[in-house]
Amino acid sequence: SLSWTKMCDFYCALVSTVCKIACHAKKRGRGLMYDIKFPINADQLLEDGTERLTELLRAGGAIGENTYVTSMDLASLGDENSALLSELAVLTLEYKGDDADSAPKKVVAKFCPSEFETRITMDMFDLQKNEVYFYNSLAPKLNLKMPQCFFADYCAKTGNVLLMLEMVQGDFPKMVSEDEFPLERGQAMIDLLIDVHAPYLKMNIPEGTPSDLKWIPRVDNKLLKQVGGLCKKDWRKYDDLMKKTNDPIPDFIANNKDLYMDTSYKIQQSWARSEWMTLTHGDCKRDNWYFQEDGSAGLLDWQLLSWSAAPAEMSYLFANLPIEFTREHEFVLLKRHFDGLQSQGAVAHLTFEEYMELYVLSFMGCLVKGILSCASLTDENEKEVYKLCSRTHILMKRHKFHECFEKFQKQELMYQRSKKSVSTPATAAAKTEEIDSERASLVDR
Numbered sequence: 001s002l003s004w005t006k007m008c009d010f011y012c013a014l015v016s017t018v019c020k021i022a023c024h025a026k027k028r029g030r031g032l033m034y035d036i037k038f039p040i041n042a043d044q045l046l047e048d049g050t051e052r053l054t055e056l057l058r059a060g061g062a063i064g065e066n067t068y069v070t071s072m073d074l075a076s077l078g079d080e081n082s083a084l085l086s087e088l089a090v091l092t093l094e095y096k097g098d099d100a101d102s103a104p105k106k107v108v109a110k111f112c113p114s115e116f117e118t119r120i121t122m123d124m125f126d127l128q129k130n131e132v133y134f135y136n137s138l139a140p141k142l143n144l145k146m147p148q149c150f151f152a153d154y155c156a157k158t159g160n161v162l163l164m165l166e167m168v169q170g171d172f173p174k175m176v177s178e179d180e181f182p183l184e185r186g187q188a189m190i191d192l193l194i195d196v197h198a199p200y201l202k203m204n205i206p207e208g209t210p211s212d213l214k215w216i217p218r219v220d221n222k223l224l225k226q227v228g229g230l231c232k233k234d235w236r237k238y239d240d241l242m243k244k245t246n247d248p249i250p251d252f253i254a255n256n257k258d259l260y261m262d263t264s265y266k267i268q269q270s271w272a273r274s275e276w277m278t279l280t281h282g283d284c285k286r287d288n289w290y291f292q293e294d295g296s297a298g299l300l301d302w303q304l305l306s307w308s309a310a311p312a313e314m315s316y317l318f319a320n321l322p323i324e325f326t327r328e329h330e331f332v333l334l335k336r337h338f339d340g341l342q343s344q345g346a347v348a349h350l351t352f353e354e355y356m357e358l359y360v361l362s363f364m365g366c367l368v369k370g371i372l373s374c375a376s377l378t379d380e381n382e383k384e385v386y387k388l389c390s391r392t393h394i395l396m397k398r399h400k401f402h403e404c405f406e407k408f409q410k411q412e413l414m415y416q417r418s419k420k421s422v423s424t425p426a427t428a429a430a431k432t433e434e435i436d437s438e439r440a441s442l443v444d445r
Contacts (some may be wrong), residue, residue: 036153064099065098145296170291194337217308219312231372260405276309323391363399
């Protein structure tokens, strides 16, 4: 009864999100951060003109009271550079006043996607809302290289957002490329991820989550419980993609389709129980990195940040790097990440073997992301999705994933038995009360 109720929760949330988008997505509303009715697309930004843009930049602290935007030129980012989950435009600005010389000359404006299905995903999981919260409350505390934020706001009623970010300069590698990837860049990526993961590994997440960061989603979010079923639904598209590219699904995956997909959420739950839970970027594919002349690396697009397991983030990183680079440098870079966490006192009592077990098991998450991406294939992203799936297959074979998976099943069985063995009449009553509460909630909806 409880699992049925949770499935209904998922579809109730879906229907609620669709209704909200249909009724309010094209309306303006006041933002939670600055109480300003901000533009919700590039056309409105142009219509509002320089006076409204001046107000927004002042609210975000990018310019002072005696500085004004005098002209703006707006250009949409082309398909090649556009973000999958957002609508982007580049503003070229001129100013007058006290801060005219130091004010940002090029700004990336980031809006909610206009494509309906993508918008449903973004709103249902609060992805763009989370990025607004990230830039307003968390980014200032992190000593990381990322675009500077000049304005970020979210309207709760409409679900619309506006972010205005620095147009960073650097080299932006493409995920589909199998060109030579310098080791120095891999090291810079690892060093940045150490700085993301280490501070929060010490906080005993999720129990020790700071009160001002409760908005960050957890990897075991109950809405994700239906992911395995969605993967089964999209399996044919995944199979068709791999056959189309003459790279069929490996037998050990095809023969265990139902078992793997039914267990995918349990693996995510095991991450949440582990001592590896920390802040993660959540989408550290190669497209979201940039490299500057000094050799440093920076990260873009923080919509998918979550409390998750640090080794799981590393699995997704390597599933997005050239396979020859991974074959040559994977172990050295993973050890660099583990040693970096230990040097900051984050995982002093944990072993590299434990780290590697979770790393290998986490390729399930890469597989799930690849399969779900097959549901919305386009000419632009087909090659990217194929590369993710293909590299994941290779890495799962290399690390004997199925052996690791069988070990996880035994550990999970022991964990479930231990839970039952400590069950008391009080816990049984609490479980019954939880089911009744879920049912009452469903009836109310």
